[in-house]
Amino acid sequence: MKKDFIKALDVDKTYKVGEIEIEALKKMSFSIDEGELVVIVGPSGAGKTTLLNLLGGMDTLTRGSLIVDDKDLRDLNSRKLTLYRRTDVGFVFQFYNLMPNLTALENIELAIEVTKDALDAKEMLHKVGLKDRMHNFPSQLSGGEQQRVSIARALAKNPKLVLCDEPTGALDYVTGKSILGLLSDVARVDHKTVVIVTHNSALKDMADKVIYVKNGTVEHMVKNDRPLDISEIEW
Numbered sequence: 670m671k672k673d674f675i676k677a678l679d680v681d682k683t684y685k686v687g688e689i690e691i692e693a694l695k696k697m698s699f700s701i702d703e704g705e706l707v708v709i710v711g712p713s714g715a716g717k718t719t720l721l722n723l724l725g726g727m728d729t730l731t732r733g734s735l736i737v738d739d740k741d742l743r744d745l746n747s748r749k750l751t752l753y754r755r756t757d758v759g760f761v762f763q764f765y766n767l768m769p770n771l772t773a774l775e776n777i778e779l780a781i782e783v784t785k786d787a788l789d790a791k792e793m794l795h796k797v798g799l800k801d802r803m804h805n806f807p808s809q810l811s812g813g814e815q816q817r818v819s820i821a822r823a824l825a826k827n828p829k830l831v832l833c834d835e836p837t838g839a840l841d842y843v844t845g846k847s848i849l850g851l852l853s854d855v856a857r858v859d860h861k862t863v864v865i866v867t868h869n870s871a872l873k874d875m876a877d878k879v880i881y882v883k884n885g886t887v888e889h890m891v892k893n894d895r896p897l898d899i900s901e902i903e904w
């Protein structure tokens with residue numbers, strides 16, 4: 670497992686809105702090893718989503734360097750950044766972002782159409798416990814099942830990095846826990862690097878590393894030598 674698989678050094682992100690500059694991230698530095706399960710917590714407006722967008726190559730940093738698997742994202746032109754998003758990163762969002770007019774299987778097939786080295790879509794649905802629902806449309810699936818499809822879609826790309834923005838934000842307690850169990854398997858069993866952004870600070874106990882973000886900077890970072898199984902965590 671590669672040490673410092675992700676390395677952020679003095680990352681600034683400034684948004685310009687008319688004449689006003691908004692400093693969303695200020696000199697943010699941290700590192701993440703390959704295969705780590707990382708939880709990023711912090712209050713609303715702290716910069717969590719901004720950070721996830723930079724890590725996912727969906728936005729570019731203003732200053733500093735952000736290295737993922739030896740690539741400095743700052744050096745990538747827009748074509749290379751597109752390739753990075755397609756092949757290196759899987760995304761899991763709060764509201765699933767599935768295409769409503771495609772079945773579960775078709776949603777995954779569409780996502781991997783442009784990906785090299787993709788994994789088998791049916792097998793991924795099997796893995797997330799949805800083998801019997803692959804021909805259902807999103808509207809025929811519960812929220813938890815839709816999130817399982819979106820996790821299968823992320824994994825089918827065989828990405829090095831899985832980024833999750835409030836993955837259980839729209840789910841009830843029990844369903845949320847089962848989704849978190851699935852995401853922790855992605856790190857513990859599949860050895861992918863998984864980064865979860867959340868408001869729920871109870872999730873810190875399941876992580877290998879917790880990054881506390883406040884006012885656009887890393888307030889502090891904690892390594893957890895004995896992460897708990899999600900079934901042992903209550904909130």
Ligand SMILES: Nc1ncnc2c1ncn2[C@@H]1O[C@H](COP(=O)(O)OP(=O)(O)OP(=O)(O)O)[C@@H](O)[C@H]1O
Pocket residue numbers: 684685686691692693711712713714715716717718719720
């Ligand atoms: N596209 C944008 N244009 C201008 N300002 C932005 C943009 N995106 C985010 N911001 C600002 O950057 C700051 C950080 O926002 P961000 O969404 O990253 O916070 P967050 O920690 O994810 O918050 P939440 O938990 O509420 O989702 C906020 O002040 C926000 O208003």
